[in-house]
Amino acid sequence: MERAGPSDRGDDQTGPAGEGFVRGLFGAHWVGLCRLAGLILGDFAAAEEVVQEAFMKTCGTPSAAARLAQLDRSDLYLRTAVVNLCRSRLRRRSVEARVNAITFRRSEADTAGVSGRPEPDEAKRVTAAVRSLPPRQRAAVVLRYYEDLPEADIARTLGCSVGTVKSQLAKARASLARLLGEERTTDG
């Protein structure tokens, strides 16, 4: 994700919600946050909704926008909001998937929306494997290997300890190695 610079803070605080500031945030982070949410959710259409919701929550009112503008790193705050909303949605979706599996004999993989250009095969395999992880592991993996965040920042974003991040990443790597290794064995 692009890092927020001083220009993100926006000089125009005169509008009802510091319009210049909000537009600046969108310009700098909209695409990056949509991609981040898309990777965590495994659904790039739903990702846009989540990112919009995060923007609404963090700067959807004049007072909230003013508070966000006072932060040194508003991008971190926004990213945390996006990741938390993604995890909430994943938890909700896992409940729906369980109900669907019982009611319609359909799995989450069947219901996850895919949009945009077709992904390359390797990317498709990797994202499918990441999609099979539990929500917190999924978020940790995307933050670590897509956003390239250090473990301390991931812990701050997920609201847990660094130790938890390490263990989540270790479990995720083990699962992914097994899944991707099995595929390679099957392909080969």
Add this chain to the structure above:
Amino acid sequence: MADELEDRLRRGLSAAASAHEPALRADAAAEAVLRGAQAHARRPGWDRLGAAVRPGPARNRLLAGLVVTGAVAAVAALLVVRPSTNLSTAARSARTSAGAAHSLSGSGSGASVGGQTPPPLVVTQTDRGQTVSLRVGQTLEVRLSGGGSQRWSEPRSAAATMLEETATSANSTTGDASGTFVARTPGSTRVSSDARPICPAGQACPDFVRLWTITVDVVR
């Protein structure tokens, strides 16, 4: 082996992400959020309330919540008390006389008390939302004044057999409307009308509809 997996994850996630562009452009998405923010800000008192409640510590938020709850309760109490205090003078006196007549006449004595018909009950637009009582045979007069700025429609009874319309009119120039109704059978019904703005030609005009309804209880 671990490095290979990590490289694979980095390349795979990056390729998957770059294959997707958001369908909505950043400026359009920002516009949608800002429109939402402005809609919030336009709510009367919302922004002031948000500023008072949100940034302070939990204690302040609780106190602000209590103040707001108290204010809402006070307004609700005023609205509950309003029917008896805000009824127009004519309606109040007529209602009192109707009630007195009812208590004097007893059941099944018909439309008159001691041979006299109860006086007409007059209601105006200030009696909106009220409940009035009529005796069978008593007349209800509705007088709605447009004041040249709004045009009332002819008042209508929801149950014409219970509360019969004897005359209704509406003046499109002044906006005034009136109606006379006679209570025929016991029961409860509503009389309603609506006002729309009288818009001068070539000027910007608010588009609103103001509803006016009263409940009429007819007793023997």
